Amino acid sequence: MPPGRWLLLILPMLGLLAGCRDKAERVKPIWSAISESVYAAGTAKSGRQYQAFASAGGIIQTVFVHEGDSVRAGTPLLAIASDVPQLTQQNAALAARYAALATNQSQLEEARQRIAQQRRTMQNDLLQRTRQRQLWQQTIGTKLALEQKELAYAGSKTAYESAVLSYQTLKKQLDFAAAQARKNLQIAQRQASDFVLRSKIDGLVYQLYREKGEAVTPQTPLARATPATSCSKCR
Numbered sequence: 001m002p003p004g005r006w007l008l009l010i011l012p013m014l015g016l017l018a019g020c021r022d023k024a025e026r027v028k029p030i031w032s033a034i035s036e037s038v039y040a041a042g043t044a045k046s047g048r049q050y051q052a053f054a055s056a057g058g059i060i061q062t063v064f065v066h067e068g069d070s071v072r073a074g075t076p077l078l079a080i081a082s083d084v085p086q087l088t089q090q091n092a093a094l095a096a097r098y099a100a101l102a103t104n105q106s107q108l109e110e111a112r113q114r115i116a117q118q119r120r121t122m123q124n125d126l127l128q129r130t131r132q133r134q135l136w137q138q139t140i141g142t143k144l145a146l147e148q149k150e151l152a153y154a155g156s157k158t159a160y161e162s163a164v165l166s167y168q169t170l171k172k173q174l175d176f177a178a179a180q181a182r183k184n185l186q187i188a189q190r191q192a193s194d195f196v197l198r199s200k201i202d203g204l205v206y207q208l209y210r211e212k213g214e215a216v217t218p219q220t221p222l223a224r225a226t227p228a229t230s231c232s233k234c235r
Helices: 003-022 083-099 105-137 143-193
Strands: 050-053 058-063 076-081 196-198 203-208 221-227
Touching: 076 221, 083 143, 105 143
Parallel strands: none
Antiparallel strands: 050 221, 058 076, 076 196, 203 221
16 A cells, blocks of 8 residues: 555544543642531540449449549549448458457467466476486485386476477467458458449549449440540530
C-alpha cells in the first residue's frame, strides 16, 4: 500500500484519540474557605479515666458519693450488702482474741509453776542421793536404800525435763495459734473490704452507673472517675 494511504488512515485516528482525551473529567485541588460542616455526636474522654468494678457481687446497699464529687484515693464510693463476710470477720476477731498470748498467760504460768515444782523435787532428790552416797561410802545404810535414792533422783530429773519440754511445746502452740488467728482475721477483713468499692485515684466522680438496690456482679462497671487534673465533664 502506498505510504500516502497510511497517513490518511492514521491521522483521523489520532484526532479521535485527542478529542476523547480532552473530554475526560478532571479534579484539581484549590485553596478556599470551608463551605460545608459535618456534625457528629460523641463523648470526649480523658485518657486517664478509669472504670471501677467491685471485687464481689451482690445488692448495692449504700452509695456514698454523687457525680461530680471530689474524692481521694481510698474514698468509699459504694457498699454492697452481704452478711457472710461481716459474720466471718466477727468470728475471726473472736478467735484472734481467744488465741492471743495475753489471754493464755494463765496456761503458761501454770506450766512455769509445774517446772518450778519439778525443779525443787529434783534438787531435793539430788540432795538425798548425795547424802546416801556419802553414807554408803562410810558403810552406813544399805545398797537398796542407795538404789532407791538413785531411782528417785532419776525419776524427778525426767519429770523436770518433761515439764520444761511441755512448757516449750505449749508456748509454740500458743504462738502458732495466735499468729494463725491474726492471719485469719486479716483475710476476713480483706474479704469484707471487697464489698466496699473505693476510689483508686484523687479526682472527680465522673459517672455512676448503678443506684442503690440494684444487683451487680464483679463484671459490672459501677463508676467512672477522672483525675482532678483532667477534664471532669466534657461531653
